[in-house]
Amino acid sequence: MSDDLVFGTGGILASSNADVRFPLLLDFETDITDPAVSGNDFPVGKYVGRSRANQALHDHKILRTSEMFLIRAEANAKLDGNDTDGDAAADIALIRAARGSAIGTPAYADLNEALLDIARERRLELAYEGHRVYDLKRTNTDIVRDPADCAALSTPCNLAISSGRFTLPIPQTEIDANNAIQESDQNPGY
Structure with a gap:
């Protein structure tokens, strides 16, 4: 390769x-x-x-201002319920304007629409930086990949949020160092 x-x-x-x-x-x-x-x-x-x-x-970006705006947009949308005050939309519009996007200020009809647009913007802004799997886990969303992205793979394209593969193992050093954690407490599949 x-x-x-x-x-x-x-x-x-x-x-x-x-x-x-x-x-x-x-x-x-x-x-x-x-x-x-x-x-x-x-x-x-x-x-x-x-x-x-x-x-x-090269240095990978650990934390960026645009990520802070995305976090604030999501928090404002959830606090407001459907972004009636426009705070979440304003944060998204700010990021898009800074990137030269032709997409204008969004107007959200409901919370779901706001969260979907914010997730789309996170996916674009933070592309290939390792955030997506944690975003999906945080929002309790299954991994659903485009069949074209995994056609050559022998593994399934999708992964349900309930799958044990979505959960990382408890490090063995932590189990060994903490008497309150037993081997049986290890996450399934590890």
């Missing part, structure tokens, strides 16, 4: 072409000759030095 990091698009390509994030997320120029990579996959173009040989040459 090539040295490029390759991921399925997971619907990210549905975003606005005017959004500055669009050409940065995926590298459309690199020729992928690996037969294991489908025509729907593109190398991730988000990080400089993205090849496996050079991954340590």
